Amino acid sequence: MAEPMRAVVTEPTATPRLAVREVASPHPAPHQALIRVTAFSLNAGETRTALAASTRYTPGWDFAGVVEQAAADGSSPRAGTRVFGVVPQGAWAEYVAARAGHIAEIPEGVTDAQAAALPVAGVTALVCLEEAGSLLGRRVLITGAAGGVGRFACQLAALAGATVFAVSRRPELRRQLHEDGVQPAGVFTTMEEAKAAGTYDVILDSVGGDTLGVALTALSFGGICVNCGNSAQQPTTFDARDFYLKSNGRLHGVWLGRELAGNCTPMLARLASLVKQGRLRTPIDTELPWTRVAEAADRLMQQGVDGKVILAVA
Structure with a gap:
């Protein structure tokens, strides 16, 4: 049986419709790294879908964190490496399993919050x-x-x-x-x-x-x-x-x-390098603890956000 972790889940019949609950931890495939998430950002598309969900699941695309377990096939950065990236679903959690081609190392001098703001919005x-x-x-x-x-x-x-x-x-x-x-x-x-x-x-x-x-x-x-x-x-x-x-x-x-069907690591690394050089500013509107995800989602849907909302996982 999978070890439990905490994650944001959709609650279709409850108010609020997003809450932190205990769920099973992911089991990474050989080409995936297991990452301990330290921060994630909200995007309008995933948030709108989550709030309208009729089933229970863990949403989330963008994340930043630390490699807990490297990919078994050797394709990912080693354990202990700070990374950021994107997954099709499940990033609003304590742990996420991600393909090596969907993550990149976070350069020294770039914060986890900055990195978490980059993937979907920056690559798009x-x-x-x-x-x-x-x-x-x-x-x-x-x-x-x-x-x-x-x-x-x-x-x-x-x-x-x-x-x-x-x-x-x-x-x-x-x-x-x-x-x-x-x-x-x-x-x-x-x-x-x-x-x-x-x-x-x-x-x-x-x-x-x-x-x-x-x-x-x-x-x-x-x-x-x-x-x-x-x-x-x-x-x-x-x-x-x-x-x-x-x-x-x-x-x-x-x-x-469609872009994520391939390898987006070079684009992620390019964006992070620009942030490190001070040439690209991450437009972070607000940083909140992830337990306030329902509040953050409501603000985003009410168009009360300029740039990105980052939630810290602790």
């Missing part, structure tokens, strides 16, 4: 921007710019030499971007306002709905819109003729689950 931003090719001198617009993906995307685009524009209703975004080292050329409250100010070579959209529909008609000729989410939870309609005749543009969808 990186993959989306790389899909657009070289950003040097290009006008890049990022919707949902106050969120985790958005804040990372603004920084990464600026580091790549782009002229950065941002869309968010959050009044503090311009100040926060300055703190992140980004000098935005424009900050707009709506996509309509952004479109009225010009066209864009690259648009990274995580909002979906009407925002995506307008974005597709705000591309420069030959531009690309990369969509990675639908936080609006609404279908998208747009003027197809306006899109293909005026912009000759492209629409590309990024789903991180």
Whole structure:
């Protein structure tokens, strides 16, 4: 019988719907390391799914911690190594089993909280921007710019030499971007306002709905819109003729689950290296003990978070 551990579980018939309970510890496969989790972050998609769950399970994608038991096939860092990474489910727990290709070492000088903020939001931003090719001198617009993906995307685009524009209703975004080292050329409250100010070579959209529909008609000729989410939870309609005749543009969808089918260690290591160098700032809104997960999830769903919420496991 598996040894027990504590983990956050969904409670479909209770209030709150997330609580720390005792569950069985994971048994790692030969290609997986067993990691003692010290911190994890919340992402909107996993949190929304967990709160609406009709079954009992342990959610969670992002984590940071220490290798308790290295992968039996020798593919992972050795026991005692500080690591961070992502799993398809189960990171909101004291222990998690993770593939070697889904974890990377935490560099000296980078905290567990910083590392836990990186995987899903950072890798999503990186993959989306790389899909657009070289950003040097290009006008890049990022919707949902106050969120985790958005804040990372603004920084990464600026580091790549782009002229950065941002869309968010959050009044503090311009100040926060300055703190992140980004000098935005424009900050707009709506996509309509952004479109009225010009066209864009690259648009990274995580909002979906009407925002995506307008974005597709705000591309420069030959531009690309990369969509990675639908936080609006609404279908998208747009003027197809306006899109293909005026912009000759492209629409590309990024789903991180597809990216995680392969080896994401190099991307994780690249992001962590930028943090260590002081070139990438982890936009952490709040750090809380993991016993307050229900409160943290509620704040995230009520859009009361700018950047990332990190929960410390103790």
